[in-house]
Amino acid sequence: MLTLKLKVGESLLLGDDVRVFIKEDLGGGQVRVSISAPRSVNVERIGKLRTDELQCALGVSQ
Structure with a gap:
């Protein structure tokens, strides 16, 4: 699994x-x-999913 830290205004392709755009920091x-x-x-x-459910949904093997 890839974890990224993005700022408002940045995006992922x-x-x-x-494309996923980070539009606004809502706090919390x-x-x-x-x-x-x-x-x-x-x-x-x-x-919210358990980690193993999320990995399965993303097709990531453990």
Whole structure:
């Protein structure tokens, strides 16, 4: 699993066509993000998961 520390105004590029923008620091460990992706890409909010569930969802082997 990759862990990154980003600032407001920075973004991540996932693959060739999915970009995640850090829009606003809401404080308390929360940020507002925007996601730009083709309609063919399914984007879901997962919420809090146990580490093993998250790794499985991301396809990361332990």
